[in-house]
Amino acid sequence: MSDLRELYQQLIIDHGRSPRNFGELASATHKKDGYNPLCGDKVTVFVSVKDGKVDDIKFIGCGCAISMASASMMTQALKGKNFKDIECLFDKFHSVVTGETEDTAGLGKLEVLAGVKDYPSRVKCATLCWHTLMAALTGFDETISTE
Ligand code: ZN
Numbered sequence: 410m411s412d413l414r415e416l417y418q419q420l421i422i423d424h425g426r427s428p429r430n431f432g433e434l435a436s437a438t439h440k441k442d443g444y445n446p447l448c449g450d451k452v453t454v455f456v457s458v459k460d461g462k463v464d465d466i467k468f469i470g471c472g473c474a475i476s477m478a479s480a481s482m483m484t485q486a487l488k489g490k491n492f493k494d495i496e497c498l499f500d501k502f503h504s505v506v507t508g509e510t511e512d513t514a515g516l517g518k519l520e521v522l523a524g525v526k527d528y529p530s531r532v533k534c535a536t537l538c539w540h541t542l543m544a545a546l547t548g549f550d551e552t553i554s555t556e
Pocket residue numbers: 445448449450472473474475476534
């Protein structure tokens with residue numbers, strides 16, 4: 410295993426153990442529950458949108474280290490972003506974790522999750538929070554399942 414890979418893994422473990430922006434957000438304008446039955450991961454994403462931008466974002470949930478680390482890093486990456494930025498970032502992130510592209514430019518810290526492309530069953534763990542977020546922002550009512 411390369412040093413970089415090891416560093417990435419440590420970051421995922423760190424975020425998985427002590428997720429950032431973890432908790433309910435009282436001022437949320439958008440909220441959504443998501444579930445990944447394949448692994449049992451559950452997340453609820455809270456977003457407060459102000460002037461077309463993410464003013465604040467938090468999440469709660471339980472699941473594997475990858476699902477929690479991904480949600481933690483996602484919340485860190487999205488503050489101050491508008492819907493278009495978020496859509497672009499999700500698109501990029503999705504292409505990278507599914508192995509469609511190796512180009513991680515623009516992903517920032519989220520790049521550490523790129524390694525899940527080698528573990529197809531883990532891709533849904535990494536993308537659950539994103540699918541849930543997009544559903545929260547676009548206002549679908551049903552609980553989002555990755556199936
Ligand atoms: Zn999982």
